[in-house]
Structure formats: C-alpha cells, structure tokens
C-alpha cells in the first residue's frame with residue numbers, strides 16, 4: 001500500500017545542534033504510529049515538520065504522494081492536537097470544531113451536521129455552546145481532538161496530548177483515543193515519552209534517540225525483541241546481563257555471566273568465543289522458587305528488597321558478586337518462597353541477545 | 362487575633378491614608394458643591410441650591426460644540442493609535458525580528474517625554490512639513506502620545522497568549538491574515554478595549570499639545586481655560602463636574618474590563 005507519510009533523509013539542525021538526524025520513515029494509512037523517546041530526542045520537531053511549522057534543513061517529506069516539504073501549514077491536509085490543546089478561548093466548543101470546516105468553505109448546514117456528528121462521537125452534545133474555560137481537562141482534550149479531526153485530515157498528529165491529564169484519566173483517554181482511531185480509520189501519528197502509553201495504543205512504535213530512529217516495530221516485537229540496550233532499557237523494566245561467550249552452536253550459546261554459565265538463543269548472531277553480549281531478561285520471565293528448578297537457566301540468590309505493588313510484588317534478588325536481579329512474583333506466592341534464600345530460573349528462549357557494539361549510547 | 366504591638370503604627374498609617382484621601386477629594390468636592398450654588402460667584406456660604414447652572418451649560422452652544430470637537434478628535438486619534446500600537450506590539454513579539462528592544466523603547470518614548478517638550482517638538486515638526494495647525498495636527502499629536510499605552514497593553518496580553526493558538530489556526534487552514542483577525546485580535550480584544558478607553562481619556566484631557574497644535578476651534582479643556590480666564594462662575598463648575606463624572610465613569614469601566622480580561 002502506498003504510504004500516507006514518508007520522510008526521506010530528513011534532517012533538522014538549529015545552528016550546530018542536530019535535532020533530527022537523517023530520518024527515514026514511512027507510514028501506512030490507517031495505522032496508529034507512535035514516536036517514542038526521551039525528552040529532546042526530536043519527536044516534536046519531526047511532528048512539526050510534518051505539520052509545516054518547521055522546514056527541514058535537508059530531505060523531503062511526502063504526504064499522500066505529494067512533496068509537501070515547503071508547503072505552509074494551512075495548505076497541507078494534516079491537523080495537530082497540541083499538548084496544551086490550544087483551543088480558541090473566545091469561541092464555543094462548536095465554533096472551535098467548526099473553525100477548520102469554515103475555512104474549507106463548507107456551507108453552514110454541512111458544518112452543523114459534521115460538528116454534531118463529532119460531538120456525538122465523544123458524547124459532548126450538551127456542551128456545544130460552552131467556552132473551553134468551562135470544560136474539564138478531559139473534555140477539552142476531546143474537543144481538541146474533534147477540532148483536529150473535523151476537516152478530515154490525511155494524518156492526525158498528536159503531540160503528547162495526554163500529558164496534562166492525571167493518571168486515571170490518561171488511561172481512560174488512551175483507550176478512547178485508540179477506539180476513535182479504529183472507528184474513524186484515520187492515520188494517527190502520536191508523540192510521547194511514556195513507553196506504557198506507546199505500548200497500549202500503537203500499531204507501530206518508532207523509538208527515537210538523539211534525533212535518530214533507534215528501532216521500529218510493533219509493541220510485541222519491541223518489548224520482546226529489543227534491538228539495542230537503549231530500547232531494552234526504555235521500554236519496560238529489564239535486567240541486562242553483560243556476558244562473555246564461551247561457545248556458540250546454532251540456536252544455543254553458552255555464556256558466562258558473573259561466574260555462572262547460562263544459555264541463550266543468539267538469534268541471527270554468530271558470536272565468537274570471548275565476545276561480549278548483553279542478555280535481556282525481563283522480570284516477569286524469571287520464575288522464583290524455594291527448590292532448585294530442574295531445567296533451564298538457574299541461579300541461587302538472596303532477597304534484598306521487596307516492594308509491594310498491588311497486583312504483584314517486586315523483588316530485588318542478590319545473586320552473588322553484588323549483581324542484582326529484578327523479578328516479580330504474585331503476592332500470594334511470596335509466602336511459598338520460604339525464606340530469603342531462593343532460586344531464580346528462566347527459560348533461555350525468553351531472553352534476547354544484543355551484541356555489545358550496539359550497546360553504547 | 363489583633364497584634365497589639367503593631368496596632369500603633371497601623372492606626373497612624375490609616376489616619377494618614379484618610380488624610381490623603383481627604384486632600385485628594387476636597388477640591389473636587391468643593392468644585393462640585395459650588396456648581397449647585399444659586400448665586401453668580403464662587404465663594405462660601407453656598408446658601409440656596411439650584412440646578413440652573415447645569416441647565417445653562419446644556420444650552421451653551423459653545424460648550425456642546427467643544428464637546429463634540431473633543432470627542433471627534435479623541436475618536437480619530439484613538440483609532441489611529443490603536444491600529445499603530447497593535448501593529449507595533451505584533452512586530453515586537455514576531456519571530457526573527459531584530460532590535461525589538463529598540464522598537465519598544467522608541468514606541469514608549471512619547472509617554473515619558475514631558476508634555477511641554479513633546480508639544481513644542483510636534484509644533485516644530487508640523488511647521489517643518491508645512492502642515493497647518495488645527496484638527497489634523499491635534500489628532501497627530503494625540504496619536505503619538507497615546508501609542509505607547511496601546512503598545513504596552515497589547516504587549517502584555519500578547520505575551521500571555523499561548524503561541525500554539527496561532528499555530529492551531531494556521532494548522533486548521535487559516536493564513537496569516539485570517540489567523541490574526543479570527544484568533545489574535547479577539548484574544549487581544551479586552552486589552553485593546555481598555556487601551557482605547559485610556560486613549561480617549563488622554564485625548565479629552567490633553568491641554569498642552571492641543572494648545573500648541575490647535576487652530577481657532579477650541580476643544581473642551583481649551584474652552585474651559587478660556588472661560589476661567591474670563592472670571593470664575595458656577596457655570597464653569599457645572600461644566601467641570603459633568604466632565605469629571607463622565608470621564609471617571611468611563612475610566613472605571615475600562616479598569617473593570619481589563620481586570621476581567623486579566624482574570625480570564
């Protein structure tokens with residue numbers, strides 16, 4: 001399918017500072033794509049370039065097959081939902097939503113129909129005549145979303161639209177946003193630095209770091225098979241085991257980690273003896289028990305810290321040589337562990353291996 | 362709980378405050394009181410009260426004409442100053458403008474230059490460009506004087522405006538002009554209205570500039586000045602009282618508007 005958005009070798013510098021570094025990205029229509037990365041990694045800059053508010057220093061941006069690199073914002077068929085909503089304070093909810101439609105030259109009847117339809121979509125029919133100042137945060141959020149959707153853009157851009165909401169409302173809006181995206185079939189390009197938000201909503205996550213794309217893929221892949229230490233650390237909680245290769249044959253590599261021999265699947269890699277690797281071990285992949293597990297990787301440890309998190313208890317387990325493993329158990333299982341001395345075990349196939357040369361960032 | 366230690370200074374302060382208020386209000390009160398006096402000269406005792414002076418003022422063609430003239434000048438200079446001041450304020454906050462400090466300083470200069478100096482320089486200026494004294498010259502003078510106040514009020518409001526607002530308008534298909542008239546201007550609205558009322562009051566009140574730039578047609582302050590020179594009479598008190606009440610009401614209203622805008 002023809003991509004609706006395409007960044008070709010896009011660069012953006014402010015003076016000497018490179019904000020976006022050779023961005024290549026193409027987005028299929030109808031997808032929920034998230035740009036995820038730490039503060040200052042160039043997410044907003046990328047989005048603003050697509051919106052027309054920044055001009056790339058070099059490169060090309062295509063929108064629905066047309067080169068829009070130098071087209072002003074009012075002439076491109078994309079709309080932004082701003083972080084602070086940017087609702088027009090002197091206009092009613094209905095007027096705000098109608099703004100883009102009026103500028104498109106729609107007649108009053110058509111505008112009225114579209115506005116009612118959109119207000120209904122987010123159950124705000126009764127609020128049409130209110131001013132933005134008279135709405136709650138979540139309601140403003142919905143109005144901003146509908147205002148941007150109203151002119152039927154090719155892509156909807158959302159720059160951290162949920163960050164001003166409290167945790168509970170944010171979760172609710174994540175689900176609602178995803179539902180609206182599915183219902184309307186629009187392409188959403190969403191920016192956030194919250195990995196959980198990205199995992200919840202996205203079809204595709206683009207992890208950015210220092211102006212570059214670090215890895216791109218669906219949430220499952222990024223979580224289960226991170227391609228770099230940065231991604232492994234940024235998405236979810238993780239244990240990174242820096243290991244030395246003892247031997248490697250096909251799907252099985254024997255590694256020395258912290259004096260213990262463990263096995264892992266090196267994926268497509270062909271590691272040589274003595275080479276360093278990182279093994280990504282997720283806390284939930286570790287099984288804690290009082291008795292020694294019969295198969296798989298296992299290590300004896302001592303519980304150093306327990307943190308009750310409601311639906312699970314997080315354990316920090318010291319496994320010798322000062323190394324700590326982060327693991328989690330169901331609260332009701334904690335008692336069965338007996339004492340502080342426990343066994344940790346995990347299946348080799350639940351881990352991912354990252355070569356050392358990709359580790360430094 | 363009242364703190365007894367600080368009560369002494371506090372009482373003194375309050376007393377001074379009331380003394381000051383009295384000092385401010387006494388001349389005005391006297392002036393207003395005398396306008397109701399049923400006699401031909403301004404002095405105590407007042408004796409009988411009357412509204413005749415007001416009736417006389419309202420039938421005074423000179424007074425009415427001067428009022429009209431003053432209002433006309435105020436309206437014209439306010440319109441010019443508001444347009445100019447808003448434009449300068451927009452220029453100062455615009456992206457990529459160099460020397461915005463200098464623009465701001467220049468725009469504010471007329472507010473700090475002594476009225477006399479400003480009047481003389483304006484007079485010299487108009488004769489240099491061969492502009493006759495009279496209505497146009499007065500409007501020019503009042504405009505220059507009023508611009509800084511508009512600039513400051515518009516700037517304050519513009520700086521509090523989320524910059525995303527204009528971006529959002531552009532994003533939804535507005536070009537620069539449409540975004541200005543449909544988003545920026547309504548946002549500035551309350552501040553501009555306040556600024557405009559202030560301009561009107563400045564213009565109506567202005568004597569020095571008008572005196573230097575005016576022709577034979579008297580504005581309100583010039584008329585009252587001429588009348589005072591002809592001798593005090595309760596009629597002048599009545600005129601001044603009318604002007605006082607109207608301008609105070611308008612001023613308070615302006616304050617109310619800008620205050621409400623600030624709390625939005």
Ligand SMILES: Nc1ncnc2c1ncn2[C@@H]1O[C@H](COP(=O)(O)OP(=O)(O)OP(=O)(O)O)[C@@H](O)[C@H]1O
Pocket residue numbers: 014017018019037038039040041042043044045046193
């Ligand atoms: N107008 C500008 N002038 C100079 N530098 C800028 C400008 N805009 C952005 N930058 C720089 O470009 C880099 C990327 O900024 P950007 O706003 O895209 O980050 P971001 O990923 O959106 O971060 P955040 O999560 O904090 O919003 C930052 O280092 C920032 O300082």
Ligand SMILES: [Mg+2]
Pocket residue numbers: 043044045159
């Ligand atoms: Mg940002």
